[in-house]
Amino acid sequence: MKQNINLKTIAGIFVFLAVFLLAIFFSMIYLSGPGLYVYAEQLSEEPDNFMELGRSELENYPYIQKAVSSPGTEIKVPYKDVEVMKNIDEFGELLQSNETYFLKVGDDYYNIHVEWAD
Numbered sequence: 001m002k003q004n005i006n007l008k009t010i011a012g013i014f015v016f017l018a019v020f021l022l023a024i025f026f027s028m029i030y031l032s033g034p035g036l037y038v039y040a041e042q043l044s045e046e047p048d049n050f051m052e053l054g055r056s057e058l059e060n061y062p063y064i065q066k067a068v069s070s071p072g073t074e075i076k077v078p079y080k081d082v083e084v085m086k087n088i089d090e091f092g093e094l095l096q097s098n099e100t101y102f103l104k105v106g107d108d109y110y111n112i113h114v115e116w117a118d
Helices: 002-028 064-070 081-096
Strands: 034-045 052-053 075-079 104-106 108-117
Touching: 034 064, 064 075, 064 081, 064 104, 064 108, 081 104, 081 108
Parallel strands: 052 104
Antiparallel strands: 034 075, 034 108, 104 108
């Protein structure tokens, strides 16, 4: 009888740990984590002020291009890569010089977001 209780206790602890570890694993997969992210919010109306880029010009900014190609999806930027960060900074300066965060590509308008997550 005592051995039966010990086996049940051990089995219960094992099941609890397995479920706990699975929960941690899946939460790590679905949490985006800290870092720099770019995403494009597609707009249904033309904003008052926007910057227009052709598709070929957009190729100069690959992470912005990825964001525009997948509106609403956060694109993680490898912020430790100096060249990538220079490219993101260059795009940010371009937006600032046009005094807007709105971008027109083709017939579509986007609100461009560049954000740090903790």
